[in-house]
Every structure is written in C-alpha cells, then in structure tokens.
Amino acid sequence: MGIQSVSFIGLGALGVLFGSQMNLSLPKGALTFVADEARVKKYKEKGVYANQQFCDFDYRTPESIKKPVDLLIFSVKADGLDAAIELAKPIVNEHTIILSLLNGISSERILGSVFGEDKVLYSVAQGMDAVKVNNILSYHHMGMICFGDQEAGETSKMTKEVAEFFDRTGIPYEVDTNMIKRQWGKFMLNVGVNQTVAVYRGNYGTIQVEGEPRETMIAAMREVIRIAQYEGVTLTEDDLSYWLNVLNQLNAEGKPSMAQDVEAGRKSEVELFAGTVIALYKKHKLAQPTTNQMLYENIQHIDSHSV
Missing domain, CATH: 1.10.1040.10 (N-(1-d-carboxylethyl)-l-norvaline Dehydrogenase; domain 2)
Incomplete structure (x- = not known):
C-alpha cells in the first residue's frame, strides 16, 4: 500500500512549504501537523498561508492520532528537536519512516539514537527561497528534498517508498546514494x-x-x-x-x-x-x-x- 499517512512536527517555512503541496493531493486526515495542546490551539486560531492561499491543515496532539503514522517529518529548529522527539514517540512504530529537514549534520544521528537507525533516512532540503513572516509564507522556488540511505550506494525499500509518495504528492525530490x-x-x-x-x-x-x-x-x-x-x-x-x-x-x-x-x-x-x-x-x-x-x-x- 505504500505510505498512506504523514505527520509533520514543526510549522516553520519548510513544514508549510512541503505540507501545503502534499495537502493538495492527500485525502482529509492523511496529513497532520502534530504539536502540543497550546500550539494546536494557536495554529487553529491563526491559520497559515502559503503564497496567499489558506492552508487547511489538520492540527493534532499526538494523543488524538489513533495509530502510528507511515511517514514522520521533523521540520523544527534545532533547539526544538528534543521536545519534538517527545511529541513523536506515541505516533512512531516499527514501520514508521522518519525524515529530518533540520539544518546541520547531526539530527539524523540524534533521531536514530532514539527511534532506531533503521527508521531514519538522511535528507536535506535545498533550492527553496521561502520566507515566512508570522503565519504567512511566500516563495518563488519550492526547491526539493534530497534523501537516501545512510550507507553510500544503497537504495532501500524505505527510500523507494518515500520516492513513490513524493511522486504521488508532487514533491520535487532527488534520491542521492551518497547522502x-x-x-x-x-x-x-x-x-x-x-x-x-x-x-x-x-x-x-x-x-x-x-x-x-x-x-x-x-x-x-x-x-x-x-x-x-x-x-x-x-x-x-x-x-x-x-x-x-x-x-x-x-x-x-x-x-x-x-x-x-x-x-x-x-x-x-x-x-x-x-x-x-x-x-x-x-x-x-x-x-x-x-x-x-x-x-x-x-x-x-x-x-x-x-x-
């Protein structure tokens, strides 16, 4: 069946950028933005816009999601990663694939140490010129997500599943075998x-x-x-x-x-x-x-x- 459900943790520029694109083709409830109760309330009250279009996102606390998600994408700042990991624990199981859009060279190692290296694909987001001011995102170039396995030269089943999902949801991407x-x-x-x-x-x-x-x-x-x-x-x-x-x-x-x-x-x-x-x-x-x-x-x- 491939990837049927996806959750983002982090409503920054990259979360809104790629989440708004996925939301165009996924059925209601397949994409969620996970946050604590206070943030969920704030997100629902203020909303968010991408290139002047309202993003009809489904904001949830982890407790309100009935089963673990197929794909979990971290799109927080580095100083928010520890809190994001705690939020994510109830929605991750042995089948969940994890991607990190964080800057730097350490988030995958941190996520792997908590959830297991076998669940984490390595990735970078590049080529976007998104600017987010308060709850309004604007961009000319969406850029792309480059991802792949930790081991050079490999293309795992997980990588192929994410590539198929990105094809289905219109996310520009590149699979790199030297991530x-x-x-x-x-x-x-x-x-x-x-x-x-x-x-x-x-x-x-x-x-x-x-x-x-x-x-x-x-x-x-x-x-x-x-x-x-x-x-x-x-x-x-x-x-x-x-x-x-x-x-x-x-x-x-x-x-x-x-x-x-x-x-x-x-x-x-x-x-x-x-x-x-x-x-x-x-x-x-x-x-x-x-x-x-x-x-x-x-x-x-x-x-x-x-x-």
Whole structure:
C-alpha cells in the first residue's frame, strides 16, 4: 500500500512549504501537523498561508492520532528537536519512516539514537527561497528534498517508498546514494550563506554579486571543505561551485532562515553552523577558522540584543 499517512512536527517555512503541496493531493486526515495542546490551539486560531492561499491543515496532539503514522517529518529548529522527539514517540512504530529537514549534520544521528537507525533516512532540503513572516509564507522556488540511505550506494525499500509518495504528492525530490556528502555540502552552504546574509543584513541578492559579502561567504565555505576531510568526507571546489550555482537560482529578494530569525529577533542557529565548525577545528587541533570565528562573534553579538 505504500505510505498512506504523514505527520509533520514543526510549522516553520519548510513544514508549510512541503505540507501545503502534499495537502493538495492527500485525502482529509492523511496529513497532520502534530504539536502540543497550546500550539494546536494557536495554529487553529491563526491559520497559515502559503503564497496567499489558506492552508487547511489538520492540527493534532499526538494523543488524538489513533495509530502510528507511515511517514514522520521533523521540520523544527534545532533547539526544538528534543521536545519534538517527545511529541513523536506515541505516533512512531516499527514501520514508521522518519525524515529530518533540520539544518546541520547531526539530527539524523540524534533521531536514530532514539527511534532506531533503521527508521531514519538522511535528507536535506535545498533550492527553496521561502520566507515566512508570522503565519504567512511566500516563495518563488519550492526547491526539493534530497534523501537516501545512510550507507553510500544503497537504495532501500524505505527510500523507494518515500520516492513513490513524493511522486504521488508532487514533491520535487532527488534520491542521492551518497547522502553524507550531500549533507556536508548543504552544511557548507548554510555555514556560508545563512551566516553571511545575517551579518550583512542582506538577502540572497547580497551574495549573488561580487563583493565583500560574497567573498566572506566563500571563505566560510572553504573552511568547511578543509574540516570535512578530517571527518572523512571529501568536498572539493567543484562541490563549492555546485552549491554556488544553487544559490544563483534563488529569488534575489529571498532570505535564508538565519537572516529571517535575526530580523524577527529570534535566537539564531549559530551554534549549529559556525559553532560546529569551530568545535571541529578544535577537535582536530587545527588553527581557528578565522572567517567562521568572525561570523560567530558577530552573530553572538546580534543574538545578545535579540528580544
């Protein structure tokens, strides 16, 4: 029968983006957004919109879902993952497939340690230029979800089931048989673009043209290339060029998530990006990554003045 039910935990930009697309083709009740009672009440009162269209989502507490779901997608911020895991426990069984749309390179390992590595596929979301302000999401490019198995070269039954489900619901996707490298590539991109746009208070257009912000972004990305090899992952200048090309396709007026967080006065995910890079350089006893150190200090300063 394949995947018949799907739940998201997290009503951020990616949850709304991909959830609204799935909702167009799934029967009522097949897609749910899971949250605690207070959030469910807030979601129902305020609603959410994607490109000016109201999203008729089914918001549920985990206790109100009668049986475990076939596909569970985490779309929260990194600092919300622990709470999301607790919410998810009642709706996961041995057949549930788990995807994480979180930034960084650690969420799958965390989810696997709780629910079992055999339930977790590795994934990244890329190529979208979605901007969410309060309960309104706008985007020009939906981007896609790249996913696959942890082990390079494999294409499991779970991966094939998710691919069939995405075909059925119109989700753009790519199956990658080297997901660890893909994740590190996306991490490299996020370390560069998220932090640079946040510090320079710009948008994608800021780093799509030559100048200091673009040079800063590329320098931060090259520091990830260096540390990746110490972690057993080979990234090259060709990979850098690939991700820069992904950036070039985005709406110049769009902004990455960290820039949106900074503008809204929310705490950033700097520990997930520069914080991780700096920690890995220390782990391998390398001289500090100067560009990421500069970005880290600047964003920490911004965070200290957030509401």
